[in-house]
Amino acid sequence: MFVYADNAATTKMSKAAINAMMPAFEEYYANPSSLHSTGQAAAEKLFNARQSIAQNLNAEAREIYFTSGGSEADNQAILTAAILGKRKGKTHIVSTAFEHHAVLHTLKKLEKEGFEITLLDVHENGILTADEVQDAIRENTCLVTIMFANNEIGTIQPISEIGTVCKEKGVLFHTDAVQAAGHIKIDVKKMNIDMLSLSAHKFHGPKGAGALYCRKGILLQNLIEGGAQERGKRAGTENLPAILGMAQAFDDACRDIDKNAEYLTALRNRLIDGLSKIPHSVLNGDKNNRLPGNVNMCFEGIEGESLLLLLDMKGIQASSGSACTSGSLDPSHVLLAIGLPHEVAHGSLRLSLSEENTMDEVEYIISTVPEIVEYLRNMSPVWEALTKGEIEHVI
Secondary structure, three states: OOOOOOOOOOOOOHHHHHHHHHHHHHOOOOOOOOOOOOHHHHHHHHHEEEHHHHHHHHHOHHHHHEEEEEEHHHHHHHHOOOOOOHHOOOOOOEEOOOOOHHHHHHHHHHHHHHOOOEEEEEOOOOOOOOOOOOHHHHEEEEEEOOOEEEEOEEEEOOHHHHHHHHHHHEEEEEEEEEOOOOOOOEEEEEEEOOOOEEEEHHHHOOOOOOEEEEEOOOOOOOOOOOOOOHHOOOOOOHHHHHHHHHHHHHHHHHHHHHHHHHHHHHHHHHHHHHHHOOOOOOOOOOOOOOOEEEEEEEEEEHHHHOOOOOOOOOOOOOOOHHHHOOOOOOOOOOOOOOOOOOOEEEEOOEEOOOOOOHHHHHHHHHHHHHHHHHHHHOOHHHHHHHHOOOOOOOO
């Protein structure tokens, strides 16, 4: 059996998204900035896509800026807040220790430029509170940037409460919603979100397409200079095929969000219950307040890389964390942030499901993982020392 369980890294494109892209290759192929009729037909399609994405976020079309993906959107949002804040003498930014590296690396860059960064610790369950954010905000804070849902352990933050705190304090609030968009209902107005990042390939759209919501009244700063595309805020001819595919995929995901969440939650809970029976294993993050399709486990005494390779041989494709860092031998910064020791964090497994997965596939995972874990433990000198009592179990 073949099981694709790495949807947090990327999803398979939907047929609807592919079909939505085809006219942009064959009929609406002109530059949307061109004044002739073919260009204006492309411009109309571009506007319709912008309006569709905006409606699904309860935003206005003019508040949506198309990007190459979530990383670019994160960078533009954070650097915008930093530049605007610095003009007012505000050079303090609040975030968390387990953000995606697109956020953390941008903050590290700003730190070198004189900004002060506060990275809040998250609790063992992978969640922080709005009160903790409020306590971290200072008079010179220009931005709070906190991810909507974690890309590795799937925990969901209290975004509405955090947004309310930021609004009361007069501080810009950005959320990296790359993992949440299309899977959790988002209302940027009700949640008091000032800027939000999303990426198409996380909800069955194409790679290389994303969007940044930026509330009207915020002077968005350019990352890319050149033409006047995206109202002068993101130069370069728009990738109309990818944008149309993204808009279609996002519309489909938002339309079916309740149905998909109910289905995936059932699969997720069965997977958690099954894998939790493995001795000396632990679920990472809150059991319930997490993305519907996310399961992240650690198994003591093994290495995650070996587990992934053997699972792949059995037809199960998964990951040990973020795809952006899966080539690294270092343990996940997310797992370290929630308090796991290095030796346990090394034995992590992330299984991320989509609505295309089935209960039969989940049962196959449940029957396969314990066999591989036992096999690896029988080869592990660390496990031998644990079973002999030479070192103590952590899990």
